[in-house]
Amino acid sequence: MPMPTVTGWSHSGPDVSDTRKSLLLILRSSPYGNGLARAGVDLALAAAAFDQDVSLLFMDEGIWQLLPQQDSAHTPGKNIARLLDSLPLYDIETLYVDGTSMVRRQLEPGQLGGNTQVLDESELRAFVEGFDQVMGF
Amino acid sequence: MKFALLVLGSPYAGQSAESAWQYARAVVEQGHELYRVFFYHEAVSQGNALSVPHQDEVNHAGRWAQLASESGTELVLCVASALKRGILDDREAQRHEKDSSSAHPGFIISGLGQLIDAHAHCDRLVTFGP
Numbered sequence: 001m002p003m004p005t006v007t008g009w010s011h012s013g014p015d016v017s018d019t020r021k022s023l024l025l026i027l028r029s030s031p032y033g034n035g036l037a038r039a040g041v042d043l044a045l046a047a048a049a050f051d052q053d054v055s056l057l058f059m060d061e062g063i064w065q066l067l068p069q070q071d072s073a074h075t076p077g078k079n080i081a082r083l084l085d086s087l088p089l090y091d092i093e094t095l096y097v098d099g100t101s102m103v104r105r106q107l108e109p110g111q112l113g114g115n116t117q118v119l120d121e122s123e124l125r126a127f128v129e130g131f132d133q134v135m136g137f
Numbered sequence: 138m139k140f141a142l143l144v145l146g147s148p149y150a151g152q153s154a155e156s157a158w159q160y161a162r163a164v165v166e167q168g169h170e171l172y173r174v175f176f177y178h179e180a181v182s183q184g185n186a187l188s189v190p191h192q193d194e195v196n197h198a199g200r201w202a203q204l205a206s207e208s209g210t211e212l213v214l215c216v217a218s219a220l221k222r223g224i225l226d227d228r229e230a231q232r233h234e235k236d237s238s239s240a241h242p243g244f245i246i247s248g249l250g251q252l253i254d255a256h257a258h259c260d261r262l263v264t265f266g267p
Contacts, residue, residue: 016250016253016254016257016258019257019258020257021256021257023256034267035178035179036145036178036267039145039177039178039218042217042249043177043249043252046248046249046250046252046253047253047256050250050253052253052256052257133256133261133262134264135143135256135262135264136264136266137145137266
């Protein structure tokens with residue numbers, strides 16, 4: 001499978017080889033309608049390409065990014081589900097999901113694509129606190 | 138403490154740009170180091186030197202550049218976000234055969250690696266959403 005093209009990070013390479021901090025990206029935007037979902041996934045791919053320890057947590061409207069069989073033919077951007085499918089190539093194996101956001105949208109874990117782990121409300125705080133830094137999209 | 142900011146909001150829609158700038162100024166005024174401000178997504182338009190706001194409105198690029206020159210902060214526009222929105226410096230304008238550039242000279246255009254670098258080298262990285 002060819003590596004997906006990621007624009008933006010190959011332009012210049014920082015020297016981060018001496019530092020490896022854990023990074024959590026919280027993805028709260030729906031897959032289409034604005035470019036934030038794409039911005040978040042691009043950053044995840046870039047962070048992984050620079051050998052950073054990056055994890056993804058899907059919350060709120062971001063949950064919809066995880067539904068398989070997205071048809072993006074009539075949207076201007078790339079297919080988010082397909083971009084997410086490429087994450088294991090970058091050693092991002094597990095995708096974390098906020099369980100409360102799923103319940104509110106009447107979604108069951110079985111409906112999501114990818115290798116997901118659902119976190120309930122009691123686990124969420126400690127999970128987020130376990131990371132050195134957090135960025136939100 | 139060493140800070141970096143990730144800014145996502147467009148300059149003239151919503152509060153994001155204003156909040157980010159006020160926070161940046163407070164970081165500097167309180168004696169912290171503001172290592173880098175990374176403009177991503179719609180926020181790259183905050184570096185557009187060709188914006189002509191009304192006199193009683195904010196000139197985003199100008200005031201960021203002033204803050205940066207006073208504090209030694211690096212202002213980075215994400216290249217992928219910037220190019221598709223027509224924010225080009227001289228080098229990019231030449232490379233893509235455009236007649237003019239639009240990026241304020243106080244900003245540099247670079248890749249997402251600069252955001253990863255900020256993550257790796259700062260104590261705090263604060264996101265300002267759209």
